[in-house]
Amino acid sequence: MVRRKASSSKGVKKPRVKLVDEVSSGRRATSYDVARLAGVSQSAVSRCLQPGASASAKMRERVSRAALELGYTPNAIARSLITRRSNLIAVLISNLTSLYYPEVLSELSAHATSHGERILLFALPHESDIDDVLDQVLQYQVDGVIAAVRLSPQQLAAIDHRRIPVVFFNRYLRDHPVNSVCCDQVDGARILVTRLHKAGHRRFGVIAGPKDSVVGEERVRATIERLQELGIKDTPVVRGGYDYESGAAGLHELIKLGKRAPQVAVCANDVMAIGCIDAARFDLGFNVPEQLSVVGFDGVGPSTWRSYQLTTIRQPIRRMAEAALMLLMDRVENPKLPPEKRVLSGQIMEGTSARLG
Amino acid sequence: MVRRKASSSKGVKKPRVKLVDEVSSGRRATSYDVARLAGVSQSAVSRCLQPGASASAKMRERVSRAALELGYTPNAIARSLITRRSNLIAVLISNLTSLYYPEVLSELSAHATSHGERILLFALPHESDIDDVLDQVLQYQVDGVIAAVRLSPQQLAAIDHRRIPVVFFNRYLRDHPVNSVCCDQVDGARILVTRLHKAGHRRFGVIAGPKDSVVGEERVRATIERLQELGIKDTPVVRGGYDYESGAAGLHELIKLGKRAPQVAVCANDVMAIGCIDAARFDLGFNVPEQLSVVGFDGVGPSTWRSYQLTTIRQPIRRMAEAALMLLMDRVENPKLPPEKRVLSGQIMEGTSARLG
DNA sequence: TTGAAAGCGGTACCAA
DNA sequence: TTGGTACCGCTTTCAA
Numbered sequence: 194m195v196r197r198k199a200s201s202s203k204g205v206k207k208p209r210v211k212l213v214d215e216v217s218s219g220r221r222a223t224s225y226d227v228a229r230l231a232g233v234s235q236s237a238v239s240r241c242l243q244p245g246a247s248a249s250a251k252m253r254e255r256v257s258r259a260a261l262e263l264g265y266t267p268n269a270i271a272r273s274l275i276t277r278r279s280n281l282i283a284v285l286i287s288n289l290t291s292l293y294y295p296e297v298l299s300e301l302s303a304h305a306t307s308h309g310e311r312i313l314l315f316a317l318p319h320e321s322d323i324d325d326v327l328d329q330v331l332q333y334q335v336d337g338v339i340a341a342v343r344l345s346p347q348q349l350a351a352i353d354h355r356r357i358p359v360v361f362f363n364r365y366l367r368d369h370p371v372n373s374v375c376c377d378q379v380d381g382a383r384i385l386v387t388r389l390h391k392a393g394h395r396r397f398g399v400i401a402g403p404k405d406s407v408v409g410e411e412r413v414r415a416t417i418e419r420l421q422e423l424g425i426k427d428t429p430v431v432r433g434g435y436d437y438e439s440g441a442a443g444l445h446e447l448i449k450l451g452k453r454a455p456q457v458a459v460c461a462n463d464v465m466a467i468g469c470i471d472a473a474r475f476d477l478g479f480n481v482p483e484q485l486s487v488v489g490f491d492g493v494g495p496s497t498w499r500s501y502q503l504t505t506i507r508q509p510i511r512r513m514a515e516a517a518l519m520l521l522m523d524r525v526e527n528p529k530l531p532p533e534k535r536v537l538s539g540q541i542m543e544g545t546s547a548r549l550g
Numbered sequence: 551m552v553r554r555k556a557s558s559s560k561g562v563k564k565p566r567v568k569l570v571d572e573v574s575s576g577r578r579a580t581s582y583d584v585a586r587l588a589g590v591s592q593s594a595v596s597r598c599l600q601p602g603a604s605a606s607a608k609m610r611e612r613v614s615r616a617a618l619e620l621g622y623t624p625n626a627i628a629r630s631l632i633t634r635r636s637n638l639i640a641v642l643i644s645n646l647t648s649l650y651y652p653e654v655l656s657e658l659s660a661h662a663t664s665h666g667e668r669i670l671l672f673a674l675p676h677e678s679d680i681d682d683v684l685d686q687v688l689q690y691q692v693d694g695v696i697a698a699v700r701l702s703p704q705q706l707a708a709i710d711h712r713r714i715p716v717v718f719f720n721r722y723l724r725d726h727p728v729n730s731v732c733c734d735q736v737d738g739a740r741i742l743v744t745r746l747h748k749a750g751h752r753r754f755g756v757i758a759g760p761k762d763s764v765v766g767e768e769r770v771r772a773t774i775e776r777l778q779e780l781g782i783k784d785t786p787v788v789r790g791g792y793d794y795e796s797g798a799a800g801l802h803e804l805i806k807l808g809k810r811a812p813q814v815a816v817c818a819n820d821v822m823a824i825g826c827i828d829a830a831r832f833d834l835g836f837n838v839p840e841q842l843s844v845v846g847f848d849g850v851g852p853s854t855w856r857s858y859q860l861t862t863i864r865q866p867i868r869r870m871a872e873a874a875l876m877l878l879m880d881r882v883e884n885p886k887l888p889p890e891k892r893v894l895s896g897q898i899m900e901g902t903s904a905r906l907g
Numbered sequence: 908t909t910g911a912a913a914g915c916g917g918t919a920c921c922a923a
Numbered sequence: 924t925t926g927g928t929a930c931c932g933c934t935t936t937c938a939a
Contacts, residue, residue, distance in 0.1 A: 221712055223916055234926045239918060247924055264711055269689040270636060271916035273627045274931045284671075289659070290851065295652035302646070302673035311686060312671040314641075316659035329668060332626040354621055355578055437855060471856040494647065498794060499828040500857040580932055591910045596934060604908060628932035631915045909939085921927085 222263035231259035282310045283335040285342045287317040292493035300514035308522050337521040358524035360517045370532040374517040381506035381539040382415035390423050391550025398455035399430040400443035409461040416459050433465050440468025463489035463496045486547035502544035509537050579620035588616035639667045640692040642699045644674040649850035657871035665879050694878040715881035717874045727889040731874040738863035738896040739772035747780050748907025755812035756787040757800035766818040773816050790822050797825025820846035820853045843904035859901035866894050
């Protein structure tokens with residue numbers, strides 16, 4: 194097989210479409226074009242553009258001059274094909290319109306860049322829409338996957354079967370050893386409850402997140418558990434959808450439920466806590482925190498706004514993203530590494546939305 | 551050049567590393583593997599996986615069975631190399647931690663998917679960090695670029711030179727005909743000012759965005775211009791950074807500036823308007839809107855929260871994203887199409903943060 | 908309808 | 924240090 198190489202054998206073997214178009218205006222410059230202009234071999238061009246390859250200074254000079262002249266940019270696709278490394282990592286994420294995930298994505302992107310990786314974004318309308326995109330993830334030969342969504346064991350197996358490392362973000366798979374980075378929800382919830390109890394609160398209500406949120410369920414479970422340890426039983430739990438409206442609705446529900454209004458609303462995330470505060474103030478005329486303490490989870494931007502000044506558990510998103518990429522890239526380099534789970538602690542933000550002891 | 555094809559010529563020409571490892575456990579299945587198992591040629595496999603290629607029903611059946619058995623997934627990288635189409639579009643975006651851009655990204659992603667494209671994400675810490683990533687954009691042979699950041703004429707030229715279509719999102723390049731989708735800032739600002747004036751407001755103050763925000767500057771310019779038409783001169787303008795704190799600080803500055811406090815604060819985006827409202831209430835004890843009307847731009851999620859109920863101009867982000875992708879994909883298919891600018895109108899959201907006439 | 912073969916634009920091994 | 928060459932895994936003519 195003879196490749197087109199210089200203009201020497203030009204047009205002998207079936208000249209493709211328009212040679213003019215190829216050379217002058219059309220087609221992007223390739224390493225062959227650079228080689229021809231520099232008067233060296235194509236492999237030399239490739240070598241010159243690698244950091245640690247052997248090439249004389251003179252050759253480097255000639256090649257880089259030719260590359261510059263042609264506006265040459267190496268083709269990452271072609272490189273990926275032969276090196277079997279796409280430098281792409283898939284980020285599976287949903288709820289980009291929430292307040293929490295955009296920050297996650299932003300940090301993931303920053304750290305991916307610092308590892309020389311690009312992010313192939315899979316923003317799902319709902320966490321459950323994974324099957325549709327999983328095939329795409331595999332087709333693009335990504336180096337790794339960061340999943341900020343739930344994956345079924347089958348879905349995980351499909352990725353695993355291709356030897357693509359996966360790191361879960363704030364999620365994991367029960368009974369399956371997987372790589373994951375989480376914020377310790379249990380600890381945070383326990384601290385909040387303990388401090389609230391110490392301040393004298395005895396009637397609690399919980400506004401949970403959607404059932405399919407592992408993180409949310411954990412927060413709720415830990416809250417209930419700690420309350421029971423403190424001798425408080427039968428804490429009412431209502432379910433919300435992590436959004437502002439369901440926080441407000443949740444409070445109304447809680448109040449309808451019990452004989453007496455709760456003294457504390459523990460919300461499974463900040464946005465619901467904010468909705469809860471607004472409902473308390475505007476619908477019920479409650480003072481927060483005098484008549485109702487409200488706490489949330491996450492520590493999103495608006496939680497510090499002066500209308501709310503939420504008492505919440507802030508997730509160390511930056512450090513979590515950093516850990517996620519570290520975990521992932523370690524396994525890209527060395528696929529034999531065993532699964533690892535890293536749990537970082539959240540930080541309590543003492544706002545004014547709750548009375549703490 | 552003889553390719554490994556069936557096991558017929560197995561290992562004759564330098565058998566690569568470990569054949570066992572390749573076949574049984576290691577390497578992902580390729581179309582050759584499928585072909586061998588199905589007992590057909592590799593090109594037949596390729597054809598069977600194309601929608602409109604000629605292949606008998608029997609062949610299709612055999613191939614798809616073999617593909618399923620091997621867990622075969624076509625390699626998008628290899629396909630891209632030969633088809634010169636990556637099905638990747640680069641999205642250049644910054645400020646992912648703002649309230650506005652995540653929604654943009656979310657909509658862009660949804661519409662990209664519906665065009666069969668994937669998003670290669672370039673989330674920049676600052677709008678000005680483009681040069682670092684532009685090279686990456688080009689290397690990945692993206693089909694097109696959506697730029698929600700500013701690009702210099704040189705940067706645009708570099709992309710243009712590779713014949714990669716670009717669509718700007720809420721931005722454009724003065725004196726350069728480019729594709730762009732914008733929300734009409736001028737119209738929105740004029741309507742707001744007119745209505746505010748009609749309600750009897752006469753003393754205005756403006757909290758502008760950062761200087762390098764084209765959109766923000768346009769909002770401010772249109773505001774001032776309309777005020778002048780209405781006979782109101784010398785409106786004080788202070789500069790903010792689009793964030794909550796600078797909205798609050800902006801109000802304080804405005805008040806320090808004039809002899810009398812303004813009756814209206816026109817803020818260049820919603821988040822600053824929210825900061826402004828909080829400063830008015832908590833620092834100055836103002837009632838909003840009785841003592842101070844506050845308006846913003848964008849219509850982000852929290853603008854409807856009951857603590858704020860912002861009067862603002864909501865951008866039709868979904869339709870803008872849809873238009874951006876339409877514009878882009880049209881030009882991917884037909885590069886000869888001339889540049890086009892599409893301007894959509896915003897919608898006034900009449901909250902309770904301002905008195906309108 | 909089917910298979911052989913020529914690339915797409917690189918990387919990497921080899922001998923010179 | 925350099926050039927020749929064999930791929931990476933697919934699509935796409937071109938004959939059969």
